[in-house]
Amino acid sequence: MNPVDVSEIKKENIEYHPMEHLLRMDRIPHIWCPACGIGTAVTAFVSALEKAKPDLDKVSIVSGIGCTGRVAGYMKLDSFHTTHGRAIPFATGLKLANPDLKVVVFSGDGDLVAIGGNHLIHAARRNMDIVVICVNNFIYGMTGGQVGATTPETARCSTSPYGNFEPPFNLPLLMESCGASYVARWTALHIRRLTDSIVDAFNKRGFSFIEVIAPCSTLYARWNRLGSGLDIMKYYHEQSITRHNADPRDLKIDFQKPIIVGKFIDRERPTFIDAMNQRFSAVFGDRYTPYGVPAGPRSDEKEGVNA
Amino acid sequence: MKADPRGVLTGAHYLDGDHACAEGALAAGCRFFAGYPITPSTEVAERIAARFPECGGVFIQMEDELASSIAIIGAAWTGKKSMTVTSGPGFSLMQEHIGLAVMLETPCVLVNVQRGGPSTGLPTLPGQADMMQARWGSHGDYEIIALAPNSPQECFDFTIDCFNLSEKYRIPVLLMTDECVGHMTERVIIPQAEEIDLVERKYYHGDKSKYLPFKPDKDMIPPMVKAGDGYRFHVTGLTHDERGYPVMSWQCQEVLVRRLVEKIKNNADEIYRYEEENTDNADVVIVSYGISSRVASRAIDLARKQGVKVGFIRLIVVWPFPEKKIAELAAKTKALITVEMNYGQIALEVERCAHGKCKTLLVPHGGGWVHDPQDILAKIKEALQ
Ligand code: SF4
Numbered sequence: 001m002n003p004v005d006v007s008e009i010k011k012e013n014i015e016y017h018p019m020e021h022l023l024r025m026d027r028i029p030h031i032w033c034p035a036c037g038i039g040t041a042v043t044a045f046v047s048a049l050e051k052a053k054p055d056l057d058k059v060s061i062v063s064g065i066g067c068t069g070r071v072a073g074y075m076k077l078d079s080f081h082t083t084h085g086r087a088i089p090f091a092t093g094l095k096l097a098n099p100d101l102k103v104v105v106f107s108g109d110g111d112l113v114a115i116g117g118n119h120l121i122h123a124a125r126r127n128m129d130i131v132v133i134c135v136n137n138f139i140y141g142m143t144g145g146q147v148g149a150t151t152p153e154t155a156r157c158s159t160s161p162y163g164n165f166e167p168p169f170n171l172p173l174l175m176e177s178c179g180a181s182y183v184a185r186w187t188a189l190h191i192r193r194l195t196d197s198i199v200d201a202f203n204k205r206g207f208s209f210i211e212v213i214a215p216c217s218t219l220y221a222r223w224n225r226l227g228s229g230l231d232i233m234k235y236y237h238e239q240s241i242t243r244h245n246a247d248p249r250d251l252k253i254d255f256q257k258p259i260i261v262g263k264f265i266d267r268e269r270p271t272f273i274d275a276m277n278q279r280f281s282a283v284f285g286d287r288y289t290p291y292g293v294p295a296g297p298r299s300d301e302k303e304g305v306n307a
Numbered sequence: 308m309k310a311d312p313r314g315v316l317t318g319a320h321y322l323d324g325d326h327a328c329a330e331g332a333l334a335a336g337c338r339f340f341a342g343y344p345i346t347p348s349t350e351v352a353e354r355i356a357a358r359f360p361e362c363g364g365v366f367i368q369m370e371d372e373l374a375s376s377i378a379i380i381g382a383a384w385t386g387k388k389s390m391t392v393t394s395g396p397g398f399s400l401m402q403e404h405i406g407l408a409v410m411l412e413t414p415c416v417l418v419n420v421q422r423g424g425p426s427t428g429l430p431t432l433p434g435q436a437d438m439m440q441a442r443w444g445s446h447g448d449y450e451i452i453a454l455a456p457n458s459p460q461e462c463f464d465f466t467i468d469c470f471n472l473s474e475k476y477r478i479p480v481l482l483m484t485d486e487c488v489g490h491m492t493e494r495v496i497i498p499q500a501e502e503i504d505l506v507e508r509k510y511y512h513g514d515k516s517k518y519l520p521f522k523p524d525k526d527m528i529p530p531m532v533k534a535g536d537g538y539r540f541h542v543t544g545l546t547h548d549e550r551g552y553p554v555m556s557w558q559c560q561e562v563l564v565r566r567l568v569e570k571i572k573n574n575a576d577e578i579y580r581y582e583e584e585n586t587d588n589a590d591v592v593i594v595s596y597g598i599s600s601r602v603a604s605r606a607i608d609l610a611r612k613q614g615v616k617v618g619f620i621r622l623i624v625v626w627p628f629p630e631k632k633i634a635e636l637a638a639k640t641k642a643l644i645t646v647e648m649n650y651g652q653i654a655l656e657v658e659r660c661a662h663g664k665c666k667t668l669l670v671p672h673g674g675g676w677v678h679d680p681q682d683i684l685a686k687i688k689e690a691l692q
Pocket of ligand 1: 035036037137142215217219220
C-alpha cells in the first residue's frame, strides 16, 4: 500500500496525535530504532511540558550529538542541535544571556558524561538554573555501539568485545557531590514517575539532573544478547527498585543487576545568578541592578535572595 | 544605532591593548562574555569582569575554551552581543565552535592575542603564526573575517568593527592581535557614545508561521530571531535547509555551503581594509600587519633615507584577503616583501595573488620578539639586486 497523503483527507476525518503540537511533525519519521528508549523519554518530556505548563515560547531545548542528541530537532520549541559534548555550555550561554528562558538540555550519556563531563560537573557546581535530561543507554549508539563512561562492567560493546573492564560513573553520586539541586533516576518505562520528575525539575530553581535508563534496542541489546528492545525495557523496569532519597553511594549500576531508581536529591541552593546578584549587590549597593530579576517584587523569590 | 553610554568610558586614557580591547567590546554593546584565562589575553577578561557589573553585562569564567567558545554562541541567540578572548592553545580548542558559529550564522567575536607556538610555545612573548589557523582552523570549507590591530587604539576601534561586521554578516569575527600589541600601553581616545556607530542585527519581523531561519535575503544573509520570541525555530550544525532542518544530501550542501562562502566572498569589496602608502612609483612594496607593520615602518623610513622607493601596504582586514589589491600592486612593482612573525603564512597569499608578476619575498621570524628593522632593510636591498 502506498503511504497516504494526509492533505487529501478531509480535515474532520483526521485524528491528530495528542502530542503533535509539541513535535515537529514535518520531521517524522524520526531516526530512532523501534523500541529504543529515547522515544519513551521524549514522550515523558512532552507529557511533562503539558503538565508543568511553562510558557512554551520561553522554553529552549539544547542537544549535543548522538542518538539522543537528535531530540532537540524533533521538538517544536526553540531548539539547538550543537556540538558533541557541549550542549551544557551552550545552554549556559542561553540561560545567562536571557534568564527568562527555561532551558532544557536533552542528550545522551556519551555526550553529557564522557566528552562533556567537564561541563556537566561545572554546571552542577555553579547550580546553573537548567534542566538536564540524560538518556543513559550504556553505549554509544550513533557511532555503532562503542563502550562508554557509563557502560556497566563486563558488558560487551564493539570496542569492549571481551567485556568492559572499566568502572562506570555513578551519575547520581557524581551530581550530588558536585552540588546539583535536583537529582532523579528512572527507567524509560517509568513514564509516569519520569514525567513527574521532569515536572519537578521544571519547577525547581537550580541545576536539575534526571537520568533515564533506556535500552539501546539495536546495539547494546545485540552485543549482550538481551533479547528485543522491549524485553530489556521490561527487564530494566522489573529489575528496578524504587528507593527515594537513597544514599547516592549505593546507586552504582552493575550489569544485569537491579537498578535503584527514585528521586535522590531535592535541595535549595542559590543559583549562579542568585549568587552573582547577592555578591554584586553587597559590593556595589544601589549601583548594581540585580540581573535577570523582573522589576518589582517577585512572589516566588525567597526573601533575601536578591537583597 | 549609537552606542549605549553605560559601556563607553569617554576620554583620553593610557591603556594596554588588552584593556583597550575590553573597552572596545563594552562600547560596542557586548553584554555577555565567557572566557578562560590564558596568557597573554587574560587582561581582557579581567577588565570585562571588573566593568560588567555596573554596565548590565554577564561575565562568566568557564571551565575551558571549548565551553567559552560555545557559551557565546548560545548567548548570541538571545540577541546579546557576545565575545570570548584567548591565545594560542585556547584558540586551537575553539576551532570547532568557530565552525559551529559559521554554520549557525551566529554573530560573535573571538579575540586571539597571539603568542609564540606551536603548542605551549612562548606564553609571554608575541607571535603571528595563527594567521592561517584563523583562516582554515575549523574543519570544512568556509569564509571568515579577521582583523589585525597594531596599537591599543586600534584594539579599541577594531573590536567595535569586529562586532559590526559580525552583526552585519552573521559570522564569527576574529580579532588577531598579539602579545606586543596586547601588552603595550599607549594613549587611547574613547569617543562619546553618540559618536560610535553600531550595526544593528537584522531581525525578521514577518508572519511567525512563515519564518524560515536560513532563508537568505538578497544580500545572502538570513534575518535572525531571538530564542524566546515564539518562533520555535531549529538550528543545527548539520547541513540544513532553509527551515534549519538537517538534510543529508550533496544538493543541500551545495546550496548552504556555497552561500556561507559567497556571502563573504561576494561582499569582500565592502569588507577589505588596508592602509596604502607610496605604492604608485615604488620599486618594492612591503606587505605587513599587526605589530610587524610597526617595525616594517621603521625599516621603510631607513630605506627611504637611502633613496630607495619603498611602498607599504598594511593589512587591517587580513581575511578575506585583498586579492585584487595585491595583484594590482604586483603588476606595478618589482617586488612584494611580506613582513610577518612566522615562516610564511600571509606571504603565501601574497605569492598566490602576485601570480608571478613580480618577485615575492618574505622576512620571516619565529616569534618571541619583533623583527630587527635591519633584516627588513637587507631584504629590501636584496629585492632590488
Ligand atoms: S542505535 Fe540504540 S540508542 Fe540509537 S536509536 Fe537505535 S536503539 Fe536507540
